[in-house]
Amino acid sequence: MNSITIARQYGSGGRAIGLAIAKRLNIPYYDKQLIALAAKQSGISEELFRRADERHASSLLYSLVMGNYGFGTANGKNDLPINDQLFLLQAKIIKEAAQKGPCVFVGRCADYILRNQRNVMNVFLYASREFRRERAVHEYGQDPAKVEDFMLKTDKQRASYYNFYTSAKWGVPENYDLCLCTSSVGIDGAVEIILNAAGYKK
Numbered sequence: 001m002n003s004i005t006i007a008r009q010y011g012s013g014g015r016a017i018g019l020a021i022a023k024r025l026n027i028p029y030y031d032k033q034l035i036a037l038a039a040k041q042s043g044i045s046e047e048l049f050r051r052a053d054e055r056h057a058s059s060l061l062y063s064l065v066m067g068n069y070g071f072g073t074a075n076g077k078n079d080l081p082i083n084d085q086l087f088l089l090q091a092k093i094i095k096e097a098a099q100k101g102p103c104v105f106v107g108r109c110a111d112y113i114l115r116n117q118r119n120v121m122n123v124f125l126y127a128s129r130e131f132r133r134e135r136a137v138h139e140y141g142q143d144p145a146k147v148e149d150f151m152l153k154t155d156k157q158r159a160s161y162y163n164f165y166t167s168a169k170w171g172v173p174e175n176y177d178l179c180l181c182t183s184s185v186g187i188d189g190a191v192e193i194i195l196n197a198a199g200y201k202k
Helices: 014-025 033-042 046-052 060-066 082-100 129-138 147-165 182-197
Strands: 003-008 104-106 120-126 178-181
Touching: 003 014, 014 104, 014 182, 033 046, 033 082, 046 082, 082 104, 120 182, 129 147, 129 182, 178 182
Parallel strands: 003 104, 003 120, 120 178
Antiparallel strands: none
């Protein structure tokens, strides 16, 4: 059985699709749950991690080059920015979860983190602006007057986060096994297509 990673434009339905797939297959689903798990493992405030979620800092690459990427130093303190700590903790949790069995992961560079593992299918979801705007307002409660700016800002933030923490580029088709336009195939249609592509039969 395959694990499935889902990268997504804001409002394209990634969470709904991921949850539906996990429910159909009765396998674990990881999205914002990773924040709580990272907080529990590290003892760092969940709220602090929540504010840092899918936002990059500026020091990780330097820290990796210098070898200063452990969770703790000789004096028991961690000198990495909170964003970098969260990324590394989530990467550890994602790898451990995937090793135990099939999972669905939404966002958080899961496709890149699991790039060396077998039995992983990577999906990118996109949709028309109208479709995403409609979902953002009615499903997520966004202000109609501000939703366009919020969509743009969120996608820019996700791309920046992915591009910073990986050697790949967010949203580029060749980085994924399957790219789907959810405004064309619908949420339910996307679920069926992904399950079929991943080798799951009804």
